[in-house]
Amino acid sequence: MANLKTTEKKTKAQSMGMHTEILTGKTQQKFFNPDEAENFFYWGTYDVDFNKRTELDVKNMECKEANNKIDNLMSEGYGTIVIKNPQGKHSLGVGILNKLNLIFEGSLGYFGVGSIDGPIVRVNGRVGWSCAENMMAGKVVIEKNAGSCFGAAIRGGDLICKGSVGARTGIDQKGGTIIIGGDAGAFTGFMMQRGRIVILGDVGINLGDSMYDGTIYVGGKIGSFGSDAVESPMTKDDIDWLNRKLRVAEIGENFDVSKMTKVVAGKKLWNYDALEPTEKKGAI
Amino acid sequence: MCGIAGLIHRGKSSNVGEELQNMLQALKHRGPDSTGYALYANNDGKNFILRFKVGENVGEGSTSVNEDESVYNERKKTVDKKLSELGAPIIKEEKLTPYSYRYEIKYEKDLMEFSKAIESIESVEILSIGKSLELIKDLGDATAVSERYGLNKVQGTHGIGHARMATESGVDIKSAHPFWGYPFADVSVVHNGQLTNYWNNRRVLENKGMRFMSECDSELIAVFLAERMRNGATLEEGMKESLTGLDGVFTYFVATKDSLGMAKDTMAAKPLVLYESDDLVAMGSEEIAIRSILPQEIDTYDPFDGEVKVWQT
Numbered sequence: 001m002a003n004l005k006t007t008e009k010k011t012k013a014q015s016m017g018m019h020t021e022i023l024t025g026k027t028q029q030k031f032f033n034p035d036e037a038e039n040f041f042y043w044g045t046y047d048v049d050f051n052k053r054t055e056l057d058v059k060n061m062e063c064k065e066a067n068n069k070i071d072n073l074m075s076e077g078y079g080t081i082v083i084k085n086p087q088g089k090h091s092l093g094v095g096i097l098n099k100l101n102l103i104f105e106g107s108l109g110y111f112g113v114g115s116i117d118g119p120i121v122r123v124n125g126r127v128g129w130s131c132a133e134n135m136m137a138g139k140v141v142i143e144k145n146a147g148s149c150f151g152a153a154i155r156g157g158d159l160i161c162k163g164s165v166g167a168r169t170g171i172d173q174k175g176g177t178i179i180i181g182g183d184a185g186a187f188t189g190f191m192m193q194r195g196r197i198v199i200l201g202d203v204g205i206n207l208g209d210s211m212y213d214g215t216i217y218v219g220g221k222i223g224s225f226g227s228d229a230v231e232s233p234m235t236k237d238d239i240d241w242l243n244r245k246l247r248v249a250e251i252g253e254n255f256d257v258s259k260m261t262k263v264v265a266g267k268k269l270w271n272y273d274a275l276e277p278t279e280k281k282g283a284i
Numbered sequence: 285m286c287g288i289a290g291l292i293h294r295g296k297s298s299n300v301g302e303e304l305q306n307m308l309q310a311l312k313h314r315g316p317d318s319t320g321y322a323l324y325a326n327n328d329g330k331n332f333i334l335r336f337k338v339g340e341n342v343g344e345g346s347t348s349v350n351e352d353e354s355v356y357n358e359r360k361k362t363v364d365k366k367l368s369e370l371g372a373p374i375i376k377e378e379k380l381t382p383y384s385y386r387y388e389i390k391y392e393k394d395l396m397e398f399s400k401a402i403e404s405i406e407s408v409e410i411l412s413i414g415k416s417l418e419l420i421k422d423l424g425d426a427t428a429v430s431e432r433y434g435l436n437k438v439q440g441t442h443g444i445g446h447a448r449m450a451t452e453s454g455v456d457i458k459s460a461h462p463f464w465g466y467p468f469a470d471v472s473v474v475h476n477g478q479l480t481n482y483w484n485n486r487r488v489l490e491n492k493g494m495r496f497m498s499e500c501d502s503e504l505i506a507v508f509l510a511e512r513m514r515n516g517a518t519l520e521e522g523m524k525e526s527l528t529g530l531d532g533v534f535t536y537f538v539a540t541k542d543s544l545g546m547a548k549d550t551m552a553a554k555p556l557v558l559y560e561s562d563d564l565v566a567m568g569s570e571e572i573a574i575r576s577i578l579p580q581e582i583d584t585y586d587p588f589d590g591e592v593k594v595w596q597t
Contacts (some may be wrong), residue, residue, distance in 0.1 A: 107575075186550070
């Protein structure tokens with residue numbers, strides 16, 4: 001049994017209000033015991049080489065066939081896959097639990113790259129509703145606009161849209177970072193629980209409605225605050241983090257983040273911080 | 285769930301029948317029960333196009349009562365007689381199916397009185413009246429309905445359409461979209477969503493003399509807008525009023541002789557993807573509808589909550 005100690009030191013993320021739980025290590029002991037490493041199997045993962053590149057034209061494929069082809073290519077060791085002619089098809093690139101460079105030359109429909117854990121995705125077009133829903137880790141960059149429910153319930157990773165997004169961006173977000181280069185619609189951050197949302201443009205009504213925790217930064221006008229969402233002062237840590245994050249995301253060059261509005265939850269739920277740490281994976 | 289689609293060519297005509305068919309067929313998975321088209325065709329504009337039905341399609345999936353075709357024929361004769369009494373000569377008549385007709389008529393007087401007279405005949409419903417509006421709706425997917433009515437060669441400037449999944453009312457033509465904006469010529473509406481203050485609004489509007497032909501909540505939008513326009517509001521003003529006057533979740537399109545508009549509720553709960561260029565606007569519940577006519581890479585976006593937009597031909 002691994003000897004994991006209780007971590008009681010206050011981290012920088014905690015001081016920024018990103019999360020407040022104290023990691024006890026109990027969950028790591030239970031689920032990630034190094035002594036049992038040889039028995040640990042993550043279904044659907046492959047050893048891939050980023051320098052091994054191929055193209056896949058999905059013009060005449062249904063989404064299931066296209067996703068199976070992507071899986072087959074990963075099993076053959078391809079680490080960079082370029083998808084041609086996605087043409088707004090739904091549910092492309094979902095369920096990838098692997099390191100992978102995945103490039104879509106065109107637009108995706110609903111539920112694009114949902115439930116992923118690890119890949120780096122670039123969409124050279126637009127995405128429909130619920131892009132990257134339930135993402136655990138990785139990076140997704142959308143070059144144009146996105147539909148509603150962008151990044152719904154993501155638990156980790158970076159999700160970036162260089163254009164504008166629809167309503168309910170980051171609904172039920174449990175971790176990770178969502179960055180929007182343009183405007184965002186109503187109910188952004190609805191029932192948000194962890195993580196950060198950064199919007200460089202304007203945002204619609206009911207921002208952060210019923211949020212439990214997490215932080216939202218807005219560069220433009222705010223339609224209205226939702227229930228439980230309140231403004232909080234920007235700190236130096238916020239500014240440093242935003243500058244670094246925008247630079248890494250290659251978005252918002254020369255944007256003055258110090259003038260952004262910071263929005264956090266105005267309430268505290270009893271026993272919320274007693275959750276097991278795995279419930280908060282990727283929040284940091 | 286339902287799927288809606290619409291397009292408008294600015295400054296030119298196109299084969300809008302085929303284009304809308306492709307868009308609606310791409311949305312078939314959102315609504316397989318019935319499909320409807322409101323096409324704004326290049327008619328000569330001299331006469332009114334009257335589309336009406338004398339019964340229901342009782343094919344597979346229908347919830348309508350089966351009636352003998354002779355009953356339909358009798359109702360059609362009664363319609364002809366009424367038209368004669370109203371002083372509306374029939375210039376041309378086409379029997380499209382056993383239960384639906386397309387007439388070209390001459391008529392100069394009040395359309396509300398005209399409509400009341402025709403619809404006083406049992407089970408007769410005017411689907412549309414207009415100088416350019418051709419409103420067709422029936423059971424089946426977009427291709428089936430288009431083939432049944434020969435729509436894929438219709439040339440025009442714009443159109444809206446609907447693929448319906450029946451939820452709160454029956455699988456029948458009367459509940460299918462689009463809805464005509466009674467009593468206004470050339471006004472049609474399609475809707476995706478649910479309206480929660482349907483009965484309250486219906487009671488108020490009926491007391492004002494407006495008519496409902498179905499129990500489909502979407503019909504309320506057409507009647508709501510028609511009532512506002514009847515009282516002097518412009519189409520866009522009526523649409524903006526609908527954002528607060530209608531409760532529920534909705535995205536709807538409305539079309540007139542020379543314009544196409546969209547409205548989205550204040551929670552943006554129903555989807556809409558929009559493509560806009562100098563000579564074409566195309567929109568639908570899903571991007572694949574737009575891709576069915578514009579396969580090349582284009583810029584599209586989701587209109588925001590509470591947005592109302594109107595485009596002219």
